[in-house]
Amino acid sequence: MTTPVRVALLGAGTVGAAVARRLVERADLYAARVGSPLELVGVAVRDTSRVRDGVDPALLVQDAEALVDQADVVVEVMGGLDRARELIERGIRNGAQVVTANKQLLAHHGPALEALAAEAGVGLDYEAAVMAAIPVVAVVRDSLAGDVVTSISGIVNGSTNFVLDLVARKGVPFEEAVRLAGELGFLEADPTEDLEGLDAAAKIVLLARAAWGAPLTLADVQRRGITGLTDEDFRTASANGKVIKLVASAWTSGAQDAPRVELAVRPVALPQDDPLAQAREGSNVLIVEAESAGTLRLHGAGAGGDETASAVLGDLVRAARRVTRA
Ligand SMILES: NC(=O)C1=CN([C@@H]2O[C@H](COP(=O)(O)OP(=O)(O)OC[C@H]3O[C@@H](n4cnc5c(N)ncnc54)[C@H](OP(=O)(O)O)[C@@H]3O)[C@@H](O)[C@H]2O)C=CC1
Ligand SMILES: N[C@@H](CC=O)C(=O)O
16 A cells, blocks of 8 residues: 555534544545545644544644644645634645635635635635535536536525424424534534524525636625514414525626626525425525526535535545545
8 A cells, every 4th residue: 555645624613523423434435536545644623632422532633733734635624714714724825725614714714715825836626605505506616617607506504494493384483493513513613603594595696606616705695694573483384384494695787798696695485386485494405597508407416514524525535545546
């Protein structure tokens, strides 16, 4: 076997702990797929004294800089903006490949980070940042690179879908449904990002950038979350045979050679048989319309530790292959 690929994991919460566990359980599988073993050299957290199920306590460190400096691949699943950005930039400047699930960081600083990565000749992969387990970034950016995407719409936030679904179908009180979404690891560290539509806004920005290459920011999104919904809204929707979903949309308008991209996140009352209304609990659905491909529909788990780890680990395997082939 060749030299191990050294992996630094930043974060051991819902997603990071799942990634760490799978790296142990599937060590042989990943070694075969990469052509070299993946060596988890450490896991940066804030509190090294806390036991994390399935994560070797000896790997937990607070000195994230020292950890990043040892890595061939940096996997950032800690969330937040400034600290995550510093550490990712450090990794890139060191020549490490970077994998991140951090959609807010990418929505705010993605173009600058991608430019830095391109300059350093390393990859910056982020499939897990948009719709967790569902491979949508690769589909929109790469698989459809020979087509013309005309619109994207979907349920792109798992926790709000879980809340809306439980309220509508099971009569669970709104606050109780939010609490349950937190217990399942669906909510962001700051749940208002989910409930006010900021998480969905970041995801639609990333998808629209991937589809149209346009310099879009969070400020371009017309955004409304679900906290303003009332019992009356749910009763009216139900009486009319509808279901309320938080829908994220991106579409083009204006001249074909210089299209303007419009972005929105808002609660919409959909007919029960609408494809977006089919998303249950923490699942997500994305509908992509493209000139030649027609209508594509992607459906699956939009949040959760193991589900998100699936996408992170896919990016990690790809990043590690780049290391071994360099
Ligand atoms: N949960 C999900 O379903 C999904 C999450 N994501 C994204 O993945 C990322 C992680 O999410 P999730 O696992 O849910 O978050 P958690 O809050 O569960 O975990 C965050 C982890 O990062 C560590 N951490 C946070 N800040 C620092 C810091 N300044 N220095 C060192 N360690 C730090 C925490 O340490 P400690 O444990 O000691 O507090 C914790 O281990 C976020 O960007 C999120 O948006 C993406 C898709 C789905
Ligand atoms: N908080 C997010 C987690 C996955 O991205 C969500 O609810 O979708």
